[in-house]
Structures are given as structure tokens and as C-alpha cells.
């Protein structure tokens with residue numbers, strides 16, 4: 001009987017050790033996506049992260065890590081450094097931070113170019129003005145970002161520009177199947193009409209009177225939504241003062257007060 005009990009204890013011990021080993025292995029696999037100095041980089045460059053309390057900072061880190069496990073980031077004539085990984089993932093998480101279960105199921109890979117490119121994806125030569133794009137056709141499920149512009153978007157906090165946030169706002173918009181500046185996947189149906197009208201009114205005002213909003217936003221509602229999302233996350237106080245109605249609709253869309 002004593003021998004039997006002893007064997008049972010030994011067996012239970014082995015089972016516990018095996019379970020622990022498995023747990024450690026899976027923890028390690030999750031942690032592997034983040035570089036060692038991730039807190040330092042986020043704290044130094046990501047204003048949105050800096051303003052979170054400790055609990056929400058941990059949540060942000062986990063979401064950044066999950067993004068990096070889900071989406072491959074590939075350099076095209078560019079070396080992908082740790083800071084690039086963290087800034088791209090931050091640009092992805094900031095717009096959807098209030099949606100805890102959000103996953104970018106429409107994105108598999110981000111291609112990182114060194115600088116601007118043209119419509120044929122040329123990285124050298126004339127007329128290179130594109131700093132980011134969400135892929136369509138053969139580029140479906142891919143996004144192109146440029147290293148220089150992604151970094152500038154986070155380093156310079158005195159403007160309302162952030163290329164990464166711009167492109168991820170496009171992806172959020174696209175997620176409902178229509179690319180129209182109305183992110184119905186996150187915007188309650190009752191506000192859709194009001195949002196469309198507000199976009200049209202503002203675009204018209206921009207074209208006729210000019211604006212402090214980046215004029216690229218007056219191109220069409222798709223670009224307006226991405227541009228105004230940059231403004232909202234980069235300069236929320238300014239947006240609230242200059243365009244209270246836009247600010248208030250964006251708090252409804254992104255379910256966050258900034």
C-alpha cells in the first residue's frame with residue numbers, strides 16, 4: 001500500500017513537471033515576438049502608450065505582441081529593426097485598442113520599403129509620392145509601409161500625421177467589405193448616416209475654404225476617414241477644439257476618449 005502511494009506521488013510529480021514544462025514553452029513562444037527593450041521603445045516613441053495607466057500599458061504590450069505573431073513584417077530593400085516592428089504594431093493596435101478581441105484577419109504581411117514609392121511599386125526614380133498602401137488584387141492581404149515615414153509619424157508629435165495609423169484605419173474601414181470611409185464593423189448603425197453627412201460636409205468645406213485638416217483628406221471619404229483618424233490619435237485636443245463634431249463622432253467610432 002505504501003509503495004503504491006509512493007508511486008502515485010511520483011507519477012503525480014512527473015505529470016506536474018510535464019505540464020509546467022509545456023506552460024513555460026508556450027509562454028516563451030508568445031514572448032519571443034517582442035524584443036528585450038520593447039518597453040523602452042514604446043515609452044520613448046509612442047505617445048498613445050505613454051498616456052496609458054500601468055494596467056492598460058500591459059494590455060497594449062500584449063496586443064502588440066499578438067499582432068507581431070499574426071502578421072509577418074518583411075523588409076524590401078530595407079532592414080526591419082526592432083523599433084520598426086514595434087512602431088508598425090503600435091500603429092495597428094492604436095485604432096482598435098478599445099476592441100479587445102480585434103484581429104486583422106484581412107492582413108497577412110506588411111512589406112516595409114525604405115522610402116516613398118510610385119504606383120508601380122518602384123522605389124527609385126521620379127514621381128514617388130506614396131508612403132503607404134493597403135493592397136488589392138494580387139497584393140490582397142498585404143500592406144506596404146515605408147520605414148522613414150512610419151518613424152517620422154511617431155517621432156514628430158507636433159503634427160497630425162501618422163502613416164501607420166492612416167493605413168490601419170483603411171484596413172478597419174475595409175473590414176466590413178466596403179471601402180467607403182464608413183467603418184461599419186465598429187460604428188453603430190444609428191450613426192452611419194450622420195457620419196456620411198459629416199464627412200461630405202467637411203470635405204466640401206475643405207475644398208471651398210481650406211482647412212487645418214490635411215487636404216489629402218478632401219480627395220474622397222475613404223481618404224478623409226484615414227486622414228481624420230490620424231488627426232484624432234495624434235492631436236485629439238486640437239481636433240476637439242477646432243472640430244468638436246468630428247471629434248465626437250470619432251469617439252463613437254473608436255470607442256475611446258482621448
Ligand SMILES: [Zn+2]
Pocket residue numbers: 166170222223226
Ligand atoms: Zn490613404
